[in-house]
Amino acid sequence: MSAVQQYIDLYRSQRELIAGHSSQVMNALRDEAVALLESRGLPTLKDEEYRRTDIEALYAPDYGLNLGRVNIEVNPYEVFRCDVPNLSTLLYFVVNDTFYAQAQPVATKLPEGVIAGSLCEMSEKYPQLVARYYGRAADMKRDGTVALNTAFAQDGFFLYIPDGVIVEKPIQLVNILRGNVDFLVNRRLLVVVGKGAQAKLLVCDHSDESSVQFLASQVCEIFVDDDAVFDYYDMEESSENTAKVASVFVRQGARSNVLINGIVLHNGVTRSNYYSTFAGEHAELSLCGMGIVDKEQSVDTYTYIDHAVSHCRSNELFKYVLNGSARGSFCGRILVRHGAQKTEAYQGNKNLCASPLAKMYTKPQLEIYADDVKCSHGATIGQLDQNALFYMRSRGISESEARMLLMFAFTNDVIEQVRLDALKDRLRQLVEKRFRGELAKCSGCQACRQE
Amino acid sequence: MLKITDLHANINGKEILKGIDLEVRPGEVHAIMGPNGSGKSTLSAVLTGNPAYEVTRGSVEFYGKDLLALSPEDRSHEGLFLSFQYPVEIPGVSMVNFMRTAVNEQRKYRGLEPLSATDFLKLMREKREIVELDNKLASRSVNEGFSGGEKKRNEIFQMAMLEPRLSILDETDSGLDIDALRIVAGGVNKLKSEKNATIVITHYQRLLDYIAPDFVHVLYKGRIVKSGGPELALELEERGYDWIKKELGEI
DSSP: OOHHHHHHHHHHHHHHHHHHTSOHHHHTTHHHHHHHHHHHOSOOTTSGGGTTSOHHHHHOSOOBOOTTOOOOOOOHHHHOOOOOTTOOOEEEEEETTEEOTTSOOOGGGSOTTOEEEEHHHHHHHSHHHHHHHTTTSSOTTTOHHHHHHHHHOOEEEEEEEOTTOBOOSOEEEEEEEOOSSOEEEEEEEEEEEOTTOEEEEEEEEEEOOSSSOEEEEEEEEEEEOTTOEEEEEEEEEOOTTEEEEEEEEEEEOTTOEEEEEEEEEEOSEEEEEEEEEEOSTTOEEEEEEEEEEOTTOEEEEEEEEEEOSSSOEEEEEEEEEEOTTOEEEEEEEEEEOTTOTTOEEEEEEEEEEOSTTOEEEEEEEEEEOOSSOEEEEEEEEEOOOHHHHHHHHTTTOOHHHHHHHHHHHHHHHHHTTOSOHHHHHHHHHHHHHHHTTSOOOOTTOHHHHOO | OEEEEEEEEEETTEEEEEEEEEEEOTTOEEEEEOOTTSSHHHHHHHHHTOTTEEEEEEEEEETTEEGGGSOHHHHHHTTEEEEOSSOOOEEEEEHHHHHHHHHHHHHHHTTOOOOOHHHHHHHHHHHHHHTTOOHHHHHSEETTTOOHHHHHHHHHHHHHHHOOSEEEEESTTTTOOHHHHHHHHHHHHHHOOSSOEEEEEOSOHHHHHHSOOSEEEEEETTEEEEEEOHHHHHHHHHHOSHHHHHHTTOO
């Protein structure tokens, strides 16, 4: 039986159970998703866009799914205490793929009209609002993993910022993976930022370092309307037993400004897709990310920026540091459509292979059909600068410390992109810890401390 | 303090140093001169432990220790310093961070507590004045975007911070205008004492007008072929190297 067939069979046999524990809005797309999954399957290594991550192998094991929404005993405040210095956030939790309703900020802390909470619950409460956006950006035809997520996702996080509302405090969503058996979670995020609204969302991934395997599928749709400003930070601090397959779909209105920063500090296997479309003119996107991987870890990033209209600007910067036998891949596609004049699109991917066994693949793909544009791309794969290393050692800095300083310096310009000072400081600390070989975990996070 | 005996060294299998003998005592200034390609920079690289070079024969004693057995960082901790001919730019690593790490690693080696942030900044300020290094440079990335003169001043600043027992100045005068040369040489002279020593590698007499050598050595084809007092440098400036080659029977 192929990897995908077990999910199709599971869906057919558990269709009522799945729907019974979710909302009508979410249920509405399931049959179509499964039909697509059946006709197109999951991506394979033969698919050009998935040559570096064996999706079928990730989905092949017999994982448990919590389709009956059995309550998983956990107090996230006990498990997770974020020690970001001076970073006070509006904190929400999703445990596996269920929103944790028992611990969330009181609604009065949110500006009027802002909706934040369980996607399942909010789509029952505000069905028209959610239905207007749910599944509208996430293209199931393009990617079987998105179809599979749509077929099984029952809950997740919903954030709605009405027109003109500015949420000063960053909103933080902590995803916690927990389980006693190998587990597949299908999580769904939906973010709607109204005209002229502003918000920042920080999503952190943590997992139990138990002996079980986790596969976390996450689909995140972000709609940013005209003149809005939105930051999305995705920080993975999971563990070697975690595989993550995540897709972020962004749709930007005119004059909007979006920052996306995907940071992998600790993981097992991570595949991230970022799809972004400019739907209105004079919009700007900063898409950046970094990863620090070692041992047998793998990080694979695919980006697709669609300059569908003129006068938009995108700036892409991804940096990876690979140690041990780690593997990394970056594929960045930029499409400048016919008539999308005055487009500015810049792409950079720089990688450091700090060990002889580490491997990195990089592939810029620019497809330009307009003639009055500024586009550039640059990709490098290099080793640590031996001259710089010797220079530092000659000043008495030990080799390991010198390597650490150089690797830290390498990632620094991605950290510099962060528009939240407290998070920037925190990231510097975590990255330094990570390079020193200590686990990059919040010190107060027991989920990480537990064996 | 330093005793080099019959030192031979290769790079990529090619022998550059072919038997160097040299002894340096505290308080002395030695100048090493010689035509291009004679092995001057190789000597400084080998002494500081640049892994690109391979020592094939000979020994180097530094205060009774086998210098060649030490890692580059431990050579520094033991009090050896090289002012690079081409200081390396390290984007993203700030001068402050770089220097604090270097100073504290040295202190750790000597069994001292790390300096507090205030004491460290005070030390930086003091030492910066020796070479008139701008505060702005100290907060920038190591050598990044520094002019030629600033890079060399930065080398002497680092030397002031680390207080070495033996400093090797590798063509510190190259690329310097006369004002920068005066500042750099002035810095070196301020740091001079009875206890430390300096090896000045240079092409020109010019630097030696400011840093007066006690001994001058001519390095040629990987060997020291002539040694003398300060007058030897003046003679080289006037007559070039041909007469030495003649003495060696090459011309």
